[in-house]
Every structure is written in structure tokens, then in C-alpha cells.
Amino acid sequence: MLSVPTIADQQIDDFHRDGFVLLPGAFGGGEMGQIENWTQEITALPEESGKHWVFHEKSLKHHEDDLICRIEKITQFHDGFKELSNVLKAPTAQLLGEPADLFKEKINFKMPGGDGFTPHQDSQAGWETYASYFITVMVCIDEATTENGCLKMAAGHHKKGLMREWEPLNDRDMKEMNFVDMPTNTGDIAFFDSYAPHRSEPNMSGRIRRLYFATYNKASEGSYLEAYYADKFDSYPPDIDRNADKDYVFRV
Numbered sequence: 082m083l084s085v086p087t088i089a090d091q092q093i094d095d096f097h098r099d100g101f102v103l104l105p106g107a108f109g110g111g112e113m114g115q116i117e118n119w120t121q122e123i124t125a126l127p128e129e130s131g132k133h134w135v136f137h138e139k140s141l142k143h144h145e146d147d148l149i150c151r152i153e154k155i156t157q158f159h160d161g162f163k164e165l166s167n168v169l170k171a172p173t174a175q176l177l178g179e180p181a182d183l184f185k186e187k188i189n190f191k192m193p194g195g196d197g198f199t200p201h202q203d204s205q206a207g208w209e210t211y212a213s214y215f216i217t218v219m220v221c222i223d224e225a226t227t228e229n230g231c232l233k234m235a236a237g238h239h240k241k242g243l244m245r246e247w248e249p250l251n252d253r254d255m256k257e258m259n260f261v262d263m264p265t266n267t268g269d270i271a272f273f274d275s276y277a278p279h280r281s282e283p284n285m286s287g288r289i290r291r292l293y294f295a296t297y298n299k300a301s302e303g304s305y306l307e308a309y310y311a312d313k314f315d316s317y318p319p320d321i322d323r324n325a326d327k328d329y330v331f332r333v
């Protein structure tokens with residue numbers, strides 16, 4: 082059984098001031114051993130239509146190499162990740178001020194040669210079609226460093242709200258922003274809101290960087306996980322369900 086992380090009052094204040102907060106060592110070694118095993122299990126499952134969603138990318142180090150970059154829609158197919166996404170609800174509810182409902186979840190693999198993420202606010206990816214506000218919890222599976230592409234956060238700019246939908250941040254948006262590396266160790270967790278600007282660099286090191294992300298909305302606004310993935314299936318399905326004649330564009 083995983084423990085349920087708790088956010089201290091000072092950390093709640095920090096979250097509201099900065100748009101994000103880091104809880105070092107929220108999960109212990111034994112718990113992270115389990116999460117590591119679960120990650121290996123989900124990675125080893127065959128890619129089948131109608132199951133968890135697997136996405137690939139081409140390595141930036143060796144162009145022919147095919148890398149898994151992301152696995153999404155996991156909890157329905159893995160009891161361990163179901164437990165993890167459940168225990169993260171309580172601390173997220175502390176920040177939301179009410180119960181949390183799971184909206185989406187994924188593991189970003191960022192293997193050696195894996196690409197980074199352009200600066201964005203998560204709600205720019207059309208999330209406000211479903212609910213007004215979201216909090217994402219990041220669980221650090223592998224140590225994330227400057228070298229292997231840890232998250233970089235710009236504190237305080239979440240207060241400006243949503244800048245623009247379906248487009249990442251541009252130079253004008255970022256004029257006043259200072260993106261600072263948020264290196265994390267295995268077992269650290271971080272919470273960030275859907276307006277908190279963030280980015281990350283490609284992983285040109287030799288060390289894998291897997292981070293699990295679970296996103297929640299206020300339960301009073303409804304349950305959207307099924308609707309979100311049904312809509313996303315039409316615009317950006319997992320690789321196994323792609324039509325070779327169609328162009329799929331990752332926008333945010």
C-alpha cells in the first residue's frame with residue numbers, strides 16, 4: 082500500500098504564490114521500488130488497440146532509433162497506477178479546496194535522445210473545454226537533472242491565467258519569465274497548476290528520465306477522463322491506431 086502524501090500549510094502557501102510546489106521524498110524507497118516495477122510492467126505490455134496508449138519518437142542522438150516517449154491512459158489497465166492516481170487525490174484536494182477527480186495521466190519517458198517540451202501552460206492544450214482549472218502532480222521515477230532534461234518552472238506567472246489556447250508561449254509572453262530548473266530525485270513529487278509556465282530540454286545525456294504525471298480537476302465540475310480520451314483519440318491517437326495517410330500535429 083502506498084502512503085498518502087500530505088502538503089504542509091507553508092507548502093500550500095508556496096503553491097498559491099508560485100503556481101507550483103515541490104515535496105521532496107514524498108514516497109520512500111520501498112514505494113518507489115514498486116512504482117519502478119509498475120513502470121516496467123506497463124512498458125513491457127504489448128501495444129494493442131483499445132488498451133493503454135503508447136507514443137514513440139525518433140532519437141535526437143541516433144536518428145534511426147525508435148524510442149517510447151510517452152504512455153498515457155494507464156490506470157484502467159494497471160492496478161498499481163490506479164492506486165497511485167488514487168493516493169494523489171488527497172493532497173491535490175488540499176490545494177483545490179475540494180475533492181479531486183482524475184482527468185488524465187501519463188508517463189513521460191524522455192529516454193537518452195528524447196525530445197524536450199516547448200514553454201507552455203497545460204491549459205493551452207484545450208483543457209478548458211472540460212473544466213475551468215486543473216492541478217497536475219508529477220512523481221519523479223528517475224532522478225531528473227539539468228543534463229537529462231528536468232522540468233523548468235517560471236514562478237508567479239500562473240496568476241495571469243490562460244494566455245492563449247492551442248499555441249505554446251511566444252517570446253512576448255515570456256519576456257518577464259525566468260525559467261528555473263527544478264531538479265528532482267526519485268520519490269519527490271511536485272504539484273503545478275494548469276497556468277504555471279513550464280518547459281524542459283531534450284535529454285542528450287546517457288540517463289533515462291521517467292516522470293509520471295496525473296492531472297485532476299475539481300470533482301464538483303464533473304468527470305471528464307473518458308470524454309477527454311475519446312476526443313483525443315480523434316485528433317491525436319496512440320501510434321498503433323494511426324492512419325498512415327493522415328498527418329497528426331502535436332500542438333501543445
Ligand SMILES: O=C(O)CCC(=O)C(=O)O
Nearest residue numbers: 189198231232279281292
Ligand atoms: O516531461 C517533461 O519534461 C514536461 C512535460 C510537460 O510539460 C507536459 O507533458 O505538458
